[in-house]
Amino acid sequence: MTPILRRILHGAGSVLALIGIVFVGLRLHTYLLDLDLSRITLLVWSFIAMFSLIYSSANFLLALAWWHLLRYLGCSPTRLGTIRVYGISQLAKYVPGNIFHLAGRQALGMAEGISAGILVKSTIWELGLIASAGTLSIWLILPLLLPNLFPDFPEIKGVLLMLVNTALLVGFLYRTFDRQPTLSFIWQIFFLLLSGAIFVALLELIADTKGLGAQHWLMIGGAYIAAWLVGLVTPGAPAGVGVREMILLFLLKDIVVDRDLLIAILLGRLVTVVGDLIFFFVTYSIPARFCALKKSDV
Template sequence: MTLPNKLGRGLRRALRVIGWAIVAVTLYYFTVAVAQHWSQIAAWSPGWQAWAIVFAAIFFYSTALLLLAELWHGLVQGTQDQTFSRALTFSTYSKTQIAKYLPGNVFQYLGRHIVMADHGASQGGLALANILEICTLILVAGLFALIGFTFGAAPHSLEISEVIPIHWLVPTAMVIAILMIILITRMLRAQPNTPSRQRLIYGSLLASIFFLAMGFTLLVLVGLVSGDYDPAIIVIAVTSWLLGYVTPGAPGGIGIREFVLLIFLQAYISEAEALIAIGLFRVVTSLGDLAFFIGGAFLWRISPRVE
């Protein structure tokens, strides 16, 4: 094994350990908060109308995941010599997406490779499609959060500078965006098949709509618990998703997202209400992923034939 390979494996291992440590700390913090407010949480007794809203939120979120499936379908189409049907790409995406809850947070991508390779897809093209999807989601979510906080989405009783030094926020985001754009450009030049500019713009639009839908889901749940429907909650939801997504090894962003949501939501509602809303949000998104998985298994029939 060469020295660069050893260093690369060591770096990946170190990042996973750091990610797991962050997950452990944030889960501990969240668990302690739940224990402190358990009496208030247990006293919350929603009626059947509230549960109907929760079930509707599960359906709404699982349907929104189709946007991400369409994003990946377009990227796959743009990186392959042949054209694959949505029956194949959507089913592959939905049935492997549930693997993000496994430790490591990468098995959904490996699953896509295994399934699509069996149908003749190029491994290099699939790798490019997955990397482009990751970069698109990070860039869109990061831009969403940055614009939201810049134009006043930060909670009125919690300055963003208390969490992240504001004079570092914009330049850091710009540097990361530039580096990702350079990486994407270099990868596109190195591949014989690359998505068109129209596909990338369309994919970014799909990701934007998904994040709006996800944020709206949290907004509805917060309103259900507390009656507060501040639009800034949508930005907070996207920010929590982003930080959970980029944490190495965090399955489904667990712990990270709850921690970020708890920090910001306390500026709008009580801590007990925030804990209830966050718990509902995790249930809705997890069951939404499960419903999406089941839908992919039953609604689409995988066919090796191309369109």
């Protein structure tokens, strides 16, 4: 790759990242305007800050999942180099279109010397695996999706079915492919579980949760993961904005009071946007000398 082309690709990736920062700022402004700040105490703000840091850390799991896929496809990238490319490009998902983070990652990855074909294949693998991971949550929300067919579906049965299906998918990946896609899939599952747990904790923090048992919290966490997945695969919705909220309102309308649910959804968006912003600045600070094609230490 010529130095001029390398600079062009770096520039394209950086421009998309900067555009992403602008749209993140606009989103933060919108969410703060929509929130009833009088209901949010200093304690709640403290928890929001903590959840944002946890969500920011969870993004590293997605970057590691991508690192494993690149290794499976024949690259030998460093962890830090992969995380840096992933983090810098990820913020562009807030740009309308819901594809610009993938375009930015493609440009930055090619600038680091990874072939275009491998990058495209890694994206296809990544989306396929995380979609599979997200669909596992359906077992937790069967009473919400099909209330007439499963009105009293035991939640413990849903959890067991989800665990069995997870084990089957992990076994299939390991036996059919190898260790790298399997580890990628596992990291993605942990990311989704953390994301769902953060939303459940937010709802517990600000809503009237009297009468809600463990089965309800499992359904709420499963509903968040399902809504996240639908937002991910919806073309044109930046970071699933609007789609995720609509799905959550539809699924949880009979479990949580509308006002509390709306506030939790807005706070959840605030947490993810701030977390993504933190993740961007942390990864951007990683020295560029960690080239994506340097041999891994593993």
